[in-house]
Amino acid sequence: MDCLQANTIYQGCALELARRFRDQTPVVQAVVTSPPYFGHRVYSDSDSRELGRESTVSDYVERLVETLDALRPLVVNDGVLWLNLGDTYRNGVLQSVPWRVALAMQDRGWLLRSDVIWHKPNAMPSAASRRPTVDHEYLFLFSKSRRYFYDADAVREPHVTFSEHSRMRGGRKHFGIRHGTPESGKLAGQINMHNGRWDQAFHPRGRNRRTVWSVPLGKCREAHFAVFPERLVEPCILSTVPPQGLVLDPFMGAGTTACVAMRHGRRYIGFELVPEYVALAKRRIAAVTAS
């Protein structure tokens, strides 16, 4: 039986590769990927297996979801799939592509856990004058089963309203003593100090990560397409792939997912259709491992 090798990029069509390896034991903790968007750009010269060139939205959704669902046997039972997708306008009409894909994934049994908004503070200006300029994309988190691995502590963010220096009423001093807690302060035992409030106000590592992530677009001089910003991939890998764990990107492109995985002591597997991008990803990964 063909077995997936960690820290390897397989050149070929993601759907064909997923099928080739479907009988092996599940090894992937998280799929983290940004497939070609519907009708945005062309990556290969003439490979008909390339995704994103379909003539209708429904053909695109069907092919993408078929490919992603074919990865299910490779994912461990408590594993997840992070999917980054942007939308497409046709004749000025928004096609709702990300949500069509999310709903189709749910129909296939994937459990939608989060719809993160990736806000791009440096998004390209547009000629739109009869609607707002788009400066966001989606990052969906799906789990394969009811129980899934998620390390919230690895991706906490700074407290905002209840920081150490906050002057807002209801801040730390609210509990009577500096560094007071709901348990030790003057409001000890109050029933409205539920877990959510504790987490928001006092968790020593920060508050639970929120669903709007503001991350500037990434730059990669060698790639002729938008690469994942590393800061977008980092929280996905840190929260859902344990150290030494394995992350798969079936649309590897310039290899950003693999670079982030290596930087953080995780391992990767990549699928990529275009040989030239496989070579580019290998160069970028080699630069990370050499540093």
Ligand SMILES: C[S@@+](CC[C@H](N)C(=O)[O-])C[C@H]1O[C@@H](n2cnc3c(N)ncnc32)[C@H](O)[C@@H]1O
């Ligand atoms: C948006 S890019 C991915 C960029 C990547 N996240 C990065 O940071 O570099 C999408 C990639 O999917 C590849 N691709 C398109 N159709 C494919 C298919 N059927 N199988 C595998 N890869 C495919 C394209 O060649 C392209 O490199």
